[in-house]
Amino acid sequence: MHKLLVKIFGWCYPLLRKLQLGDTLSSYLSLVVNIVILCFLSYWIYIIFRFILVTLMAVIAKKTKTKFDDLLVTNKTAKYIAHLIPLLFIYKTVPIILDAYVYWETVFGKLVGIYIVLLILWITRTIFNSLRDYLKQKPEYSDKPIDSYIQVIMIVLWMLGIFVIISELFNIKPNTLFATFGAVSALIILIFRDTILGFVASVQVSLNDMVRIGDWITFDKFGADGDVIEINLATVKVRNFDNTTTTIPTYSLISDSFRNWRGMLNSDGRRIKRHILIKAKSIRFLNEQELQNLKKIQLISDYIDTRQLEIDKFNEANAIDKSIPINGRNLTNFGLFRKYITQYLQNYPSLNKDMILLCRQLQPTPQGIPLEIYTFTKDKRFENYEYIMADIFDHVFAAIPYFDLEIFELPSEGNGVGASANP
Structure with missing residues (x-):
């Protein structure tokens, strides 16, 4: 593979030298030509593999009974994977094209590596989103806070991805990075306070079965009176009976008092x-x-x-x-x-x-x-x-x-209590 890439991107410079162009000019012209070739090949590699992967996944989704692969198609997982293949091609090709430019080789190599990490995270997100949609279709999981669990997993993965990106950019060893992270943990806790509180609240809400999706709850503090339609890491969404939507911080479910009508709905009256x-x-x-x-x-x-x-x-x-x-x-x-x-x-x-x-x-x-x-x-x-x-x-x-009984009513006329305000 390396020899083939050298042949594809190594022919221009010798040819320009044979044309008796200067060494510097030949080098820059060769670089421009190779970049154009790289962009052209990367584009067609993406088009070809996107067609293959999208078509293949669509065919598999139609032939299988499970709906999970259908959701992978809906969330465009194959399209994101197709981006990954030309990126890997670019990652392998950049050292060959920029062999004479060590500094720029390092810079572009790091940028491509960072983009690959981000793309892997996006692919992982589409897979988890598909898993979330799949589990929500199951009766036994329809009332569980699946969004909260997915968000927690993605936060952990994003943090690991950020560690990898920082290590790649500044050539920092993982041990040193984790030590630095520990030193600034107080600041991080302050920044992600709501997220951490939401995570703890989501776990407690789930373990104690305090709220499920579909429950009718009343939360006077936030003016909520309706059905829970979504539970995620930071918020709980309630569709009120007047068709408005109220968003409640998840940690408020364990710090404040609210009323859940599930017991009444499950009872005999x-x-x-x-x-x-x-x-x-x-x-x-x-x-x-x-x-x-x-x-x-x-x-x-x-x-x-x-x-x-x-x-x-x-x-x-x-x-x-x-x-x-x-x-x-x-x-x-x-x-x-x-x-x-x-x-x-x-x-x-x-x-x-x-x-x-x-x-x-x-x-x-x-x-x-x-x-x-x-x-x-x-x-x-x-x-x-x-x-x-x-x-x-x-x-x-x-x-x-x-x-022969009478109901109490405030007087509507006269000067007594409850008198009419009209003259």
Whole structure:
């Protein structure tokens, strides 16, 4: 190979000398001619090998069942490899062409060597990108932070490549270079602080299974409320439900608090936890006539009969004076309303009856008595969940007047709290 290259690039100078040109002029003209020949041969070597490699890889990709080689074609791996072959040819040829120019031979040799290192890194990157795309198509890897792992590997490879380039440029031994690197490690840590934090966070997020691609998360600090679409070394991308995208630093997932809804989505139901405020002064005991009217409500008719029978027996056994309602045991409109809502929820078809289902009274507030519904829907999809919850509370609001109860509302007129701002 060396002898062939000497014949190809060694004919011009003797010919020019035979033409009785000066030694210096012959040398420079010979150099120009050889550079033109080198560029011409390198170009056609690239064209030929690119055609061969691209065609060969495309044929192999069509005949094989795996999709990995198809992704190699998509990421243009063969095209980058085709660049490598003429570069190797140039690397071998430069010492022959610049044999009389030792300084420039060293300079161009180093530049070609550096470009070869960079090209190898680019080829490696396309292979890892293909591997990333391939793994993301696998169900068992679709929710894993593959981008983070690929980026970490590429950072390590780029650092090694930079070491090789520096060694090549300044003729520094690897041991000396690593010692220098250790001395400036503090500065490097400062420069790559976010990258290092992101790497540590990515490892912890993966090992602790804190976030997966496809998880619905809520991160109030960054205004994120949507599905995770990408996890890489530095950032986590969230597609919000309004179709905007929020970018969150990866290390924030372990330094700050956020909410992951995966547990809810994987459970048997989605929780409804909402309350209304009942005016305290509207809560009272019920008389016999009112109980008879409320018996017309089918969901609590049997309950009223059973409960009233127990109360009457207790009052008679203890000789309670019922001329005043507060004496003994009595039914209240608020208590019956809670029972009615509980029975209504028990009969509502879209709720999971195997999970907690209750209508409870909370701590009184200055605005009234909170009545909370705590239950779980079978359908966890956002739009259906909202419809079910609205449907339940529509019925609750409509049912309140039947029990002679009132909902607390701020006054809309007058000079009191909540008065309208309009004149």
